Amino acid sequence: MRVIYSEDHKLRDARTELHAGQLVTPFEAPFRAEWILAAVKQAGFTDVVAPDAHGLETARKVHDPAYLDFLATVWDRWVAAGFTGEAIANSFAVRRTSQRVPDNIVGAIGHYANAADTSITKGSYEAAIASMRCAITGADWLNAGNRFAFALCRPPGHHAGIDLFGGYCFINNSGVAAQRLLDHGARKVAVLDVDFHHGNGTQDLFYHRGDVFTASLHGDPMQAFPYFLGHADEEGEGEGTGANRNYPMPPGTPWDVWSSALADALTRIKAFGAEAIVVALGVDTFERDPISFFSLTSDDFTRMGAMIASAGLPVLACMEGGYGVPEIGLNVANVLKGLEA
Ligand SMILES: NCCCNCCCCCC(O)(O)C(F)(F)F
Numbered sequence: 001m002r003v004i005y006s007e008d009h010k011l012r013d014a015r016t017e018l019h020a021g022q023l024v025t026p027f028e029a030p031f032r033a034e035w036i037l038a039a040v041k042q043a044g045f046t047d048v049v050a051p052d053a054h055g056l057e058t059a060r061k062v063h064d065p066a067y068l069d070f071l072a073t074v075w076d077r078w079v080a081a082g083f084t085g086e087a088i089a090n091s092f093a094v095r096r097t098s099q100r101v102p103d104n105i106v107g108a109i110g111h112y113a114n115a116a117d118t119s120i121t122k123g124s125y126e127a128a129i130a131s132m133r134c135a136i137t138g139a140d141w142l143n144a145g146n147r148f149a150f151a152l153c154r155p156p157g158h159h160a161g162i163d164l165f166g167g168y169c170f171i172n173n174s175g176v177a178a179q180r181l182l183d184h185g186a187r188k189v190a191v192l193d194v195d196f197h198h199g200n201g202t203q204d205l206f207y208h209r210g211d212v213f214t215a216s217l218h219g220d221p222m223q224a225f226p227y228f229l230g231h232a233d234e235e236g237e238g239e240g241t242g243a244n245r246n247y248p249m250p251p252g253t254p255w256d257v258w259s260s261a262l263a264d265a266l267t268r269i270k271a272f273g274a275e276a277i278v279v280a281l282g283v284d285t286f287e288r289d290p291i292s293f294f295s296l297t298s299d300d301f302t303r304m305g306a307m308i309a310s311a312g313l314p315v316l317a318c319m320e321g322g323y324g325v326p327e328i329g330l331n332v333a334n335v336l337k338g339l340e341a
């Protein structure tokens, strides 16, 4: 198991998150990556490398280039506008609005935001690039013929759509990794999202494509963020018809229910003909996660890894969510142990 980690995640250290009507300390904070790195090393996964310095070539195949340009410049534009707070969208291009991108930075950030929970700050973009590089480097480890890799991505990526940021995400790491696998010989790949929250960004990236199967197990969007995508009747369109599968589940979902959804997803991934699986690995399905509502135990994460490995395919796990409790490190390490069991 190769682990890819970048110290540059620390450049993403926002002071604020809009939560429950207040600006709070962000749940998605630097300590997360430090706890997870320590725990996976403690578990014996010591083959840890820094990412290769990839550019945006692969990312431009799944994200709108103008969106990537926005990410690269938003903080400087925000500061140039004379604002002293962190960059937070507060007007949005919602139903029945123009999709022109305003010149004004407050309008532009609202065009590209899919949630107001994600402040953009100095260093956010550089951290997102480093996170993307971890995912691409992990994909290249598989491209070299290896079975397993873990990209310790921070900031996460699965809420980042073609031209959308939010939910703590900017560049869709697992989506870029899937594209990288396709660019290096794979004909079909799957992105399996086990984070508590629906992978709305990843679904957006590949909804009309028939070469990437996207599956997501998550809190029912009628009850849970991201709220506006992730229903079971979203099955892909055009070339992508039948290549998207959502498993929305209710509060309190335990392992036996959750794992039956995983078994179905893996069956469909194999039937699709995927040659590799990119796992959007959030561990916020944990019973004591502070912002989620499933009931998986730490031992269930070992079972999760073993089930995914039983598909018999190469696996790249890209870190997504998992908050606030020390067990996030143990839970990630358990998935890796299960993969290699
Ligand atoms: N303010 C707390 C209420 C929840 N609002 C935002 C939730 C974002 C979840 C992010 C994640 O866990 O899905 C990711 F993997 F992307 F990090």
Ligand SMILES: [Zn+2]
Pocket: 195, 196, 197, 282, 284, 320, 321, 322
């Ligand atoms: Zn999550």
